Amino acid sequence: MSMIKKGYARYDLMKELNYEGIESDYNEILEYFSDLPADDYAPGLNRYRRYSRALVLPGTEEIHWLPTIQKGDNEFSAYFQGKFNPEHPGAYREFHSIEENIRNNKLLNKIIKANYDETFWSTEDKIMPIHVGVHFVKLFVQNDDDKAVSSPDCLHQDGEPFTFAHLIERDNVNGGTNAIGVPGAAGKVPEEVDDEDLLEVFEIDQPLESYGVYDSAVSHYVSPVTKGGEDRPGVRSVILIDYQQTVVADVDG
Ligand SMILES: [Fe+2]
Numbered sequence: 646m647s648m649i650k651k652g653y654a655r656y657d658l659m660k661e662l663n664y665e666g667i668e669s670d671y672n673e674i675l676e677y678f679s680d681l682p683a684d685d686y687a688p689g690l691n692r693y694r695r696y697s698r699a700l701v702l703p704g705t706e707e708i709h710w711l712p713t714i715q716k717g718d719n720e721f722s723a724y725f726q727g728k729f730n731p732e733h734p735g736a737y738r739e740f741h742s743i744e745e746n747i748r749n750n751k752l753l754n755k756i757i758k759a760n761y762d763e764t765f766w767s768t769e770d771k772i773m774p775i776h777v778g779v780h781f782v783k784l785f786v787q788n789d790d791d792k793a794v795s796s797p798d799c800l801h802q803d804g805e806p807f808t809f810a811h812l813i814e815r816d817n818v819n820g821g822t823n824a825i826g827v828p829g830a831a832g833k834v835p836e837e838v839d840d841e842d843l844l845e846v847f848e849i850d851q852p853l854e855s856y857g858v859y860d861s862a863v864s865h866y867v868s869p870v871t872k873g874g875e876d877r878p879g880v881r882s883v884i885l886i887d888y889q890q891t892v893v894a895d896v897d898g
């Protein structure tokens with residue numbers, strides 16, 4: 646039974662997915678985050694990322710990764726926001742792909758499947774593949790005055806019907822606090838929102854502590870990250886996974 650129907654849900658996937666070998670699969674992902682490339686689209690913003698796309702086939706629930714674009718020694722995955730985000734109409738981007746050995750990581754595939762099992766769709770939506778966007782995002786702050794900001798820096802809705810966030814690592818950071826609000830709170834930061842319109846404020850800090858949103862039912866937010874008090878860099882790493890149906894053109898319209 647989906648927990649996300651009420652608008653959002655929190656999960657402990659380390660516990661829920663527990664299987665022989667989960668620790669070493671998690672450690673492979675954690676290690677991979679230590680070397681993520683800088684986000685070319687957010688220069689100087691202390692953000693690092695990789696991105697790949699997959700399809701889930703309703704019925705068999707197989708996961709198929711889409712082919713990548715090879716440029717020199719690097720693989721890229723294209724990203725197109727289409728006409729759904731009014732701030733970035735038609736934005737086309739190419740991100741460094743999540744590489745094949747990690748795309749094949751058993752834990753990553755189990756996470757994608759577990760999230761998919763939480764989503765719900767109309768009969769028509771399930772005729773064609775469900776599209777899955779997998780973002781590896783690391784905020785990394787080395788200096789006391791460094792700040793890493795998630796975009797957009799206010800409560801918002803993503804446009805994709807479902808999005809999930811999974812903590813990989815949180816160490817020596819302040820901020821990175823999540824908030825869930827009513828849809829009408831979009832455009833504001835939590836401090837500006839009336840208490841009754843703010844559903845929950847929380848942090849995820851354990852490996853694979855997670856939350857998901859049913860996008861049309863809520864707005865969501867994560868606050869900027871700064872370095873904590875310890876004498877080492879601060880890091881907050883998450884896997885973000887979004888799910889959307891194949892959009893069919895309305896030929897009569
Ligand atoms: Fe978002």
